[in-house]
Amino acid sequence: MKIACLAGDGIGPEIMAEALKVLDVLAIEGLELGHADVGGTAYHKHGHPLPPETLALCQASDAVLFGAVGDPTCDALERHLRPEQAILGLRQALTLFANLRPATMFAGLEDLSALRPEVARQIDLLIVRELNGDVYFGEKAIRTLPDGRRQGYDFMSYAEDEVRRIAHVAFRAAQGRKKTLCSVDKANVLETSQLWRDVVIEVSAEYPDVALSHMYVDNAAMQLVRNPGQFDVVVTGNLFGDILSDQASMCVGSIGLLASASLGEKQTQYGTLGLYEPIHGSAPDIAGQGKANPMAMILSLAMLLRHSLGLEAQAARVEAAVAQALADGIKGADLGGSHGTAAIGDAVASRL
Amino acid sequence: MKIACLAGDGIGPEIMAEALKVLDVLAIEGLELGHADVGGTAYHKHGHPLPPETLALCQASDAVLFGAVGDPTCDALERHLRPEQAILGLRQALTLFANLRPATMFAGLEDLSALRPEVARQIDLLIVRELNGDVYFGEKAIRTLPDGRRQGYDFMSYAEDEVRRIAHVAFRAAQGRKKTLCSVDKANVLETSQLWRDVVIEVSAEYPDVALSHMYVDNAAMQLVRNPGQFDVVVTGNLFGDILSDQASMCVGSIGLLASASLGEKQTQYGTLGLYEPIHGSAPDIAGQGKANPMAMILSLAMLLRHSLGLEAQAARVEAAVAQALADGIKGADLGGSHGTAAIGDAVASRL
Ligand SMILES: CC(C)[C@H](C(=O)O)[C@@H](O)C(=O)O
Numbered sequence: 001m002k003i004a005c006l007a008g009d010g011i012g013p014e015i016m017a018e019a020l021k022v023l024d025v026l027a028i029e030g031l032e033l034g035h036a037d038v039g040g041t042a043y044h045k046h047g048h049p050l051p052p053e054t055l056a057l058c059q060a061s062d063a064v065l066f067g068a069v070g071d072p073t074c075d076a077l078e079r080h081l082r083p084e085q086a087i088l089g090l091r092q093a094l095t096l097f098a099n100l101r102p103a104t105m106f107a108g109l110e111d112l113s114a115l116r117p118e119v120a121r122q123i124d125l126l127i128v129r130e131l132n133g134d135v136y137f138g139e140k141a142i143r144t145l146p147d148g149r150r151q152g153y154d155f156m157s158y159a160e161d162e163v164r165r166i167a168h169v170a171f172r173a174a175q176g177r178k179k180t181l182c183s184v185d186k187a188n189v190l191e192t193s194q195l196w197r198d199v200v201i202e203v204s205a206e207y208p209d210v211a212l213s214h215m216y217v218d219n220a221a222m223q224l225v226r227n228p229g230q231f232d233v234v235v236t237g238n239l240f241g242d243i244l245s246d247q248a249s250m251c252v253g254s255i256g257l258l259a260s261a262s263l264g265e266k267q268t269q270y271g272t273l274g275l276y277e278p279i280h281g282s283a284p285d286i287a288g289q290g291k292a293n294p295m296a297m298i299l300s301l302a303m304l305l306r307h308s309l310g311l312e313a314q315a316a317r318v319e320a321a322v323a324q325a326l327a328d329g330i331k332g333a334d335l336g337g338s339h340g341t342a343a344i345g346d347a348v349a350s351r352l
Numbered sequence: 353m354k355i356a357c358l359a360g361d362g363i364g365p366e367i368m369a370e371a372l373k374v375l376d377v378l379a380i381e382g383l384e385l386g387h388a389d390v391g392g393t394a395y396h397k398h399g400h401p402l403p404p405e406t407l408a409l410c411q412a413s414d415a416v417l418f419g420a421v422g423d424p425t426c427d428a429l430e431r432h433l434r435p436e437q438a439i440l441g442l443r444q445a446l447t448l449f450a451n452l453r454p455a456t457m458f459a460g461l462e463d464l465s466a467l468r469p470e471v472a473r474q475i476d477l478l479i480v481r482e483l484n485g486d487v488y489f490g491e492k493a494i495r496t497l498p499d500g501r502r503q504g505y506d507f508m509s510y511a512e513d514e515v516r517r518i519a520h521v522a523f524r525a526a527q528g529r530k531k532t533l534c535s536v537d538k539a540n541v542l543e544t545s546q547l548w549r550d551v552v553i554e555v556s557a558e559y560p561d562v563a564l565s566h567m568y569v570d571n572a573a574m575q576l577v578r579n580p581g582q583f584d585v586v587v588t589g590n591l592f593g594d595i596l597s598d599q600a601s602m603c604v605g606s607i608g609l610l611a612s613a614s615l616g617e618k619q620t621q622y623g624t625l626g627l628y629e630p631i632h633g634s635a636p637d638i639a640g641q642g643k644a645n646p647m648a649m650i651l652s653l654a655m656l657l658r659h660s661l662g663l664e665a666q667a668a669r670v671e672a673a674v675a676q677a678l679a680d681g682i683k684g685a686d687l688g689g690s691h692g693t694a695a696i697g698d699a700v701a702s703r704l
């Protein structure tokens with residue numbers, strides 16, 4: 001078993017260190033770790049945010065543990081050299097088409113949400129975002145029209161097989177939860193969405209035990225404010241998923257606790273190839289100060305153990321240790337506490 | 353002066369009646385009203401949601417007062433016959449490119465928001481949404497690819513003049529408010545957004561008194577939950593504006609109170625040609641029961657008086673009457689009150 005560890009920029013290296021501390025305590029036999037540069041760090045050292053060695057390491061691994069990318073010193077670079085391109089590049093090169101973003105309220109942390117506690121308390125949803133298609137990877141450019149005007153354009157599309165494979169992931173996830181799936185689109189305006197909806201309905205025939213509903217994206221953005229507790233599993237395209245999953249995370253209030261998995265098609269000996277990262281960013285403002293909360297990173301490791309290495313028991317152990325640490329009052333500054341990065345990592349490790 | 357009144361579907365006719373009651377009390381000299389069918393109602397009577405007579409009436413008017421469209425009995429129709437197409441058709445035919453959606457917390461109604469009162473209380477923003485371009489009106493279809501797979505696609509684009517005219521509207525709106533403008537895009541992924549950002553920056557040179565910032569749409573969706581009070585004027589494209597303006601409305605909690613204006617390029621003798629509608633929908637579940645809150649419709653009329661007829665004093669009178677009615681405890685069921693449609697209309701009319 002091999003994990004590629006890409007710490008990245010900003011607080012990435014600090015939170016990665018704590019995840020590796022936890023992994024160390026688990027002492028998983030036959031586990032090999034590789035390390036490589038990514039993001040602004042990689043650009044500064046190698047001239048590219050996703051150097052070929054980094055990609056090769058990921059391709060030779062069963063899973064990628066990813067810190068964060070984002071570096072203000074790269075803001076003026078051409079787009080293809082900016083840190084975020086590394087994550088887009090990895091999604092494409094590894095065919096990571098299914099982004100799983102659970103958003104669940106942690107008991108006792110309701111006060112961190114901007115939503116009223118009685119609304120926030122109900123949040124327990126999973127957003128399944130398609131990650132390889134849509135307007136993200138279509139033909140795009142800024143061009144000059146024959147009449148001399150500049151125009152920016154992006155081609156949005158989904159083909160039926162792209163919708164089908166993400167729909168299956170979502171239906172299966174719903175089977176493992178409350179058996180309700182809400183597919184979000186904009187079928188009243190977009191043909192891409194109409195095809196999306198048609199295919200999701202076709203796939204639903206294979207999952208008679210899951211209750212499927214459809215919602216327009218504008219309404220979904222409203223319902224996520226009004227009553228996020230109404231959602232169980234939500235499946236949507238790349239662009240809408242980008243927006244709604246961030247909105248849902250913020251509804252929980254504690255983004256320092258939220259993990260994500262990006263799964264591919266490739267099955268390894270142990271599970272599904274995937275990339276795991278906290279949903280928060282590289283937080284350059286607090287980088288290097290030992291202040292970042294590593295819990296989302298540690299919970300991303302738990303997802304990795306579950307989905308890519310087939311180590312469900314170990315994953316549950318890690319999650320329980322984080323929950324216990326929280327219950328014991330171990331909180332980072334983002335949760336209103338005063339524990340530093342290493343102290344939180346130690347606290348989780350000692351509770352395994 | 354001529355107003356085209358399109359009551360539409362569901363609760364449309366009921367709330368329109370109350371707006372007209374208010375207009376009647378104002379007794380504006382030389383004002384002519386026309387009425388026409390739109391939406392599902394128009395489809396059932398004339399076979400099309402936007403019949404030529406309706407469009408002709410609008411084109412011959414200084415403003416359009418619009419109730420709501422949406423009719424579940426039309427769900428199975430081909431897309432171009434569905435009620436919502438009427439509103440898309442009007443936006444295009446009348447070149448209504450600037451959608452103004454104010455979202456402001458009404459004092460004393462903080463408890464209706466799902467956000468904590470101290471967060472909700474801060475909301476006082478205006479979303480300026482471009483309404484004639486983007487992925488809404490580009491080439492689109494479902495086609496069969498050479499390899500036999502079905503694909504849905506939509507062409508997303510903005511040309512510089514389209515961005516420039518909406519940017520001017522937004523900067524001018526900011527000048528009349530707190531002089532801060534946040535432009536929302538996804539320039540880290542979309543070339544359409546990159547052109548948008550470039551042009552907004554170019555236009556900003558003409559408005560040195562307005563502080564311009566840029567935000568990615570995923571972050572904007574988060575910030576609208578975390579701290580909506582940070583926004584003054586937000587300008588964004590058609591698709592992101594659809595999502596964010598609905599999200600912002602729901603943050604206020606009382607969508608039965610929120611009005612919107614869709615302004616065109618055409619200047620009439622009195623003001624700017626525009627269409628005015630409440631942001632809530634046709635609410636077929638309560639249609640015909642006298643339960644709908646007409647306040648958003650009445651406030652849409654106020655916007656019409658201001659922007660299209662140049663009657664600022666009358667607009668302010670209507671808004672003050674609504675505020676007074678609310679302060680006097682006149683509330684629809686949506687605000688936790690028990691007043692019916694006509695009673696609310698009467699209450700506002702009597703306070704003019
Ligand atoms: C950095 C950016 C390209 C990326 C996206 O839009 O997918 C990010 O927002 C995310 O959600 O992972």
Ligand SMILES: CC(C)[C@H](C(=O)O)[C@@H](O)C(=O)O
Pocket residue numbers: 188189218436439440594
């Ligand atoms: C009905 C629909 C086509 C429309 C839109 O997407 O613009 C609506 O959601 C709106 O915001 O006015």
